[in-house]
Amino acid sequence: EPEVTQTPSHQVTQMGQEVILRCVPISNHLYFYWYRQILGQKVEFLVSFYNNEISEKSEIFDDQFSVERPDGSNFTLKIRSTKLEDSAMYFCASSRGNEQYFGPGTRLTVT
Amino acid sequence: DAKTTQPPSMDCAEGRAANLPCNHSTISGNEYVYWYRQIHSQGPQYIIHGLKNNETNEMASLIITEDRKSSTLILPHATLRDTAVYYCIVRVAGAGGTSYGKLTFGQGTILTVHP
Numbered sequence: 001e002p003e004v005t006q007t008p009s010h011q012v013t014q015m016g017q018e019v020i021l022r023c024v025p026i027s028n029h030l031y032f033y034w035y036r037q038i039l040g041q042k043v044e045f046l047v048s049f050y051n052n053e054i055s056e057k058s059e060i061f062d063d064q065f066s067v068e069r070p071d072g073s074n075f076t077l078k079i080r081s082t083k084l085e086d087s088a089m090y091f092c093a094s095s096r097g098n099e100q101y102f103g104p105g106t107r108l109t110v111t
Numbered sequence: 112d113a114k115t116t117q118p119p120s121m122d123c124a125e126g127r128a129a130n131l132p133c134n135h136s137t138i139s140g141n142e143y144v145y146w147y148r149q150i151h152s153q154g155p156q157y158i159i160h161g162l163k164n165n166e167t168n169e170m171a172s173l174i175i176t177e178d179r180k181s182s183t184l185i186l187p188h189a190t191l192r193d194t195a196v197y198y199c200i201v202r203v204a205g206a207g208g209t210s211y212g213k214l215t216f217g218q219g220t221i222l223t224v225h226p
Contacts, residue, residue, distance in 0.1 A: 043155060102155045
């Protein structure tokens with residue numbers, strides 16, 4: 001069964017560094033999403049992406065964040081200058097419409 | 112999207128049916144009810160969704176009341192692996208009844224299945 005994959009599974013970075021989180025969505029899906037979950041808190045929507053552009057973003061998704069689909073398979077989330085409060089699990093999801101399928105997540109730890 | 116209310120936690124014995132309730136009294140006519148679950152810190156997993164008719168798939172059944180103000184997710188024979196946080200999410204549908212937008216997660220119900 002096709003699934004969403006994410007790399008790396010765990011990323012440790014220093015405050016102020018740039019990180020890129022990678023996702024490979026399910027191949028025939030057209031809608032892509034990033035969510036994050038700070039430890040012990042709710043899953044929060046960050047951004048949705050369709051037809052090579054952002055379709056919706058939350059107030060969390062500020063100028064420090066960007067997304068890209070550099071080729072036909074990858075979907076990336078970049079954080080330009082990480083802060084301590086960016087430490088969280090980051091989940092990628094993809095969809096053809098209706099149900100969204102989530103990846104296993106990348107645990108980002110900012111020190 | 113309409114707000115949902117779920118009990119914070121529930122217990123269920125292994126092999127018995129788990130019935131998880133959700134209130135969504137402000138749901139609109141074009142909003143669907145979705146259920147997801149999250150096992151430990153894994154990515155959320157889609158379970159089922161519906162508009163007004165009851166739905167069943169290989170994982171669960173979804174019962175929506177006639178006035179659509181509440182619903183119940185039923186896991187017919189719960190196993191220890193069903194221990195998870197279960198989220199009831201109301202989500203607007205676009206043209207043709209398809210939803211593309213974000214999922215708004217609440218705190219969900221922590222379901223513990225015990226032997």
